[in-house]
Amino acid sequence: MxxxxxxxxxxxxxxxxxxxxxxxxxxxxxxxxxxxxxxxxxxxxxxxxxxPGLDLKQRSLLTISSLVTQGAVDQMDFHIHAALNAGLTPNEIVEAVMHCLPYAGFPKSLGALGVVIRIFEERGVTVEV
Structure with a gap:
C-alpha cells in the first residue's frame, strides 16, 4: 500500500x-x-x-460528465454531493448533465438528472429557472 x-x-x-x-x-x-x-x-x-492542474470544481464537472456517459447512476449521488461541496452551483451541475444529452443520449442523461433532482431535494437545493 x-x-x-x-x-x-x-x-x-x-x-x-x-x-x-x-x-x-x-x-x-x-x-x-x-x-x-x-x-x-x-x-x-x-x-x-x-x-495540481485542475481544481475540484473542474474535476467534479469531468467526473459528472464521465458518469453520465457511462450511465453510472449508482455513483452519481456521491459525486453530486462532492460537486456541491466543491462549489459548483446547482445550475452548473444541471448544465453539465444537459450538455451530455447529445453525447450520452436521453436515457443516460435523464437517469443522471433523476439522481441530481433527488440529491437537490434532500439538500434543499434549488435551481434558478
Missing amino acids: DSKAYERGMEMLRKMVGPDVMEGTVERVAKFSPDMARLVVEFPFGSLYSR
Whole structure:
C-alpha cells in the first residue's frame, strides 16, 4: 500500500464529502474487500484528485460528465454531493448533465438528472429557472 497516496486520498475525500460520508463509505467497502477500499482511496483520490492542474470544481464537472456517459447512476449521488461541496452551483451541475444529452443520449442523461433532482431535494437545493 502506498501510505502517502492513501492518506492524500482520505484527506481529499474528507474535503469532498465530509468525514461522516467518506469514512462510512470506505469502512463499508473495507469490511467486504479491504484491497478494493484501499485502491478506491489511493488511486482516484490520492493520485488523481490530489494532482495540481485542475481544481475540484473542474474535476467534479469531468467526473459528472464521465458518469453520465457511462450511465453510472449508482455513483452519481456521491459525486453530486462532492460537486456541491466543491462549489459548483446547482445550475452548473444541471448544465453539465444537459450538455451530455447529445453525447450520452436521453436515457443516460435523464437517469443522471433523476439522481441530481433527488440529491437537490434532500439538500434543499434549488435551481434558478
